[in-house]
Amino acid sequence: MFRFANPQYLWLLFALPLFAALFWAAMRLRRRRLARFGRPETLEELMPDVSNARVVLKFILFSVALALLILAAARPQLGSKLREEKAQGVEMMLAVDVSNSMLAEDFEPNRLERTKYAVNKLFDGLRQDRVGLVVFAGEPKVQLPITSDFRMAKAFARRIDPSLVSVQGTAIGKALEQALLAFSGDTEQTHSRVVILITDGENHNDDALAVAERAKQMGIRIYTIGIGTPEGAPIEIDGEFIKDETGNMVVSKLNEEMLARIAEITGGAYVRATKQSIGLDEIVESINAMEQTELSTLRFEEFNEQFQYLLAAALLLLLIEFLLLDRRNPLLAHLNIFRERS
Structure with missing residues (x-):
């Protein structure tokens, strides 16, 4: 090379x-x-x-x-050559909500920008693990397949935007299904696979709890992060607030009950994001205590x-x-x- x-x-x-x-x-x-x-x-x-x-x-x-x-x-x-690196770690798929409701400004500057900052900070602290990224609204999209290249992961995370998904809505179940399919075969027989779901929890399209049951059978834990406030906030796009069919302003509220239930089914944990911390640090501490598997990576060296x-x-x-x-x-x-x- x-x-x-x-x-x-x-x-x-x-x-x-x-x-x-x-x-x-x-x-x-x-x-x-x-x-x-x-x-x-x-x-x-x-x-x-x-x-x-x-x-x-x-x-x-x-x-x-x-x-x-x-x-x-x-x-x-x-x-001069390729070198195979082996290390103990987990495979971690992040499912990030990019629906319009994530533009609500109850977090500064808004929920989505605050999430992107936290995800980049998370990638800075990873060393041995593999990560992937799924973005979703009404439909999911694999933004980044499983990789150990954290520099590339950060570059993809910076490009997270609602325009990445053409269908609006919040289909949490479809996003989780896509995340389950995105894991590599290296960890199929182990319990070292996790999904981190970051959303406001406003699910409109499917049965996310049924997908959580399937994840449990596959030995995959789902950790959920609820970003937003129970009181909610209006959604502003291009200087105008979104209104419903009757002309009333749409207020996006955090749905904690479903997110907590998804995490409970799979043996994960639910964390409510605060303005001081999204909650990724707490989740990573829990993940580090999990069973880890040997992951190999080919790298150019020398x-x-x-x-x-x-x-x-x-x-x-x-x-x-x-x-x-x-x-x-x-x-x-x-x-x-x-x-x-x-």
């Missing part, structure tokens, strides 16, 4: 054509100025030590050396640095460019390296 560790420096290569254009313009201006004093053939006889070929060669050497230095700064690397070879070549070219004189060297004139007329 080949890569550049600092690819942003490669943009500097676009400066080389500019340098070439400036050099060509300078050489042309020099010829025009010399032409004022006489014919070029006559001037060559009057200035036998002047060598345009040497000037061009020095510029070429300098340009190539500069290009090599830029490539060296970008740090080309080669991955990226071999290649910049030193480019750097050595660049320094060599710069040394040659420095030693190469603009004018002909009398001591080497008999070699006539540049095929110049004497």
Whole structure:
């Protein structure tokens, strides 16, 4: 596997054509100025030590050396092999509600943004586990399959948005079904699989308790986090509050009873989010006490640095460019390296 560790420096290569254009313009201006004093053939006889070929060669050497230095700064690397890592951990699927009700502002700035912050913080603290992400509203969508790449997980978590799911509503049962299907086969025979459901609990579309019973039979625990307040809050989208068919303002309230029941069925736990803590820290503590299984991950390792070879070549070219004189060297004139007329 080949890569550049600092690819942003490669943009500097676009400066080389500019340098070439400036050099060509300078050489042309020099010829025009010399032409004022006489014919070029006559001037060559009057200035036998002047060598345009040497000037061009020095510029070429300098340009190539500069290009090599830029490539060296970008740090080309080669991955020498794959390494299999084994560690004890659990597989954790997060099911995050992205329905419009999650835009209610009883949490600052709203329920969904507060959830995204907590999920990113959770991924920062994980080390050995695998995580996946399902977003849902009226339909579920696997946003991130099970992975141990927490950097990628954080990138996907930052993109959580209601626009990811085209069908509005809150189908908690469908979301849990999708999460159950998303686990890998590595943990199928163990009890090291959990689902963390983050929602306001307003289920409109299906029987989530029946799915919880199925999760129990599969040995999967479901931890639920209720985000919102029992009093509820209106939902504002694009500066306007959502209203029902009768024109009354829709108020989204937390449904704790169903979330607590889902967790109880599967042997998990229910946590009500507060403005100080979503509740993920408490749940992770409980998960860490669970039975864990051996998880293996393939990783590239031992990226071999290649910049030193480019750097050595660049320094060599710069040394040659420095030693190469603009004018002909009398001591080497008999070699006539540049095929110049004497």
